[in-house]
Amino acid sequence: MYQRDLFWRLLVVVMVMVVGAGLGSGYGALHDQLSYALSPDYFTRFKFIQFELPWAYQSPRLGAAWVGVLASWWLGALTGMVFGCMAILYTSLSRMLLRICGAMLLVLICMGLFLLLGLAHGYWRVDADTVHSYQAWLWSGVSDPVAFVRVGILHIYSYLGALTGLAAGVAYIGHGYRGDRA
Numbered sequence: 001m002y003q004r005d006l007f008w009r010l011l012v013v014v015m016v017m018v019v020g021a022g023l024g025s026g027y028g029a030l031h032d033q034l035s036y037a038l039s040p041d042y043f044t045r046f047k048f049i050q051f052e053l054p055w056a057y058q059s060p061r062l063g064a065a066w067v068g069v070l071a072s073w074w075l076g077a078l079t080g081m082v083f084g085c086m087a088i089l090y091t092s093l094s095r096m097l098l099r100i101c102g103a104m105l106l107v108l109i110c111m112g113l114f115l116l117l118g119l120a121h122g123y124w125r126v127d128a129d130t131v132h133s134y135q136a137w138l139w140s141g142v143s144d145p146v147a148f149v150r151v152g153i154l155h156i157y158s159y160l161g162a163l164t165g166l167a168a169g170v171a172y173i174g175h176g177y178r179g180d181r182a
Helices: 003-038 040-050 060-087 093-125 131-137 145-180
Strands: none
Touching (some): 003 040, 003 060, 003 145, 040 145, 060 145, 093 145, 131 145
16 A cells, blocks of 8 residues: 555544544434433433533533533544544545445444334333332432433433444445455
8 A cells, every 4th residue: 555545544534533423423412302302300310410511401402412412422433433444454445435434324224223222112111110120220309210211221222223333334344345355
């Protein structure tokens, strides 16, 4: 690989990290808008405290979006770095970019599917009769414990979706690389 070609490939890796951080931030902000709509307590009694955001009580929707950004930008950047470093070995820059875009799309699809699974699981398993099983999850002062636990489940599924998407993207890039050398 020529030095000039290596420069462009490394620049692509950095740019994919930046784009990944942006996608992660955007997804996190939107995700937490949904989460806030389902359980404002999850933020006012937990996340705003966890992220030390006293200003968020005056603008809770903005605070929820900011929590989403803070909780997910790094995972998007990490995903971009992994995909970029893996794809750096492709024979052409255009093929490298194409496989990275496909891998990022897989991550978004997996995260969306797991979000739906998390919602379904939360609504299927948690109600007034079963919420006592999740007593350890509840924070003091929560006015709607059922909604609070459902959103907690949703967040767990969302991280599982991101990890599943990362694994799917790695497999996608790796499989394409095998074909690139054939």
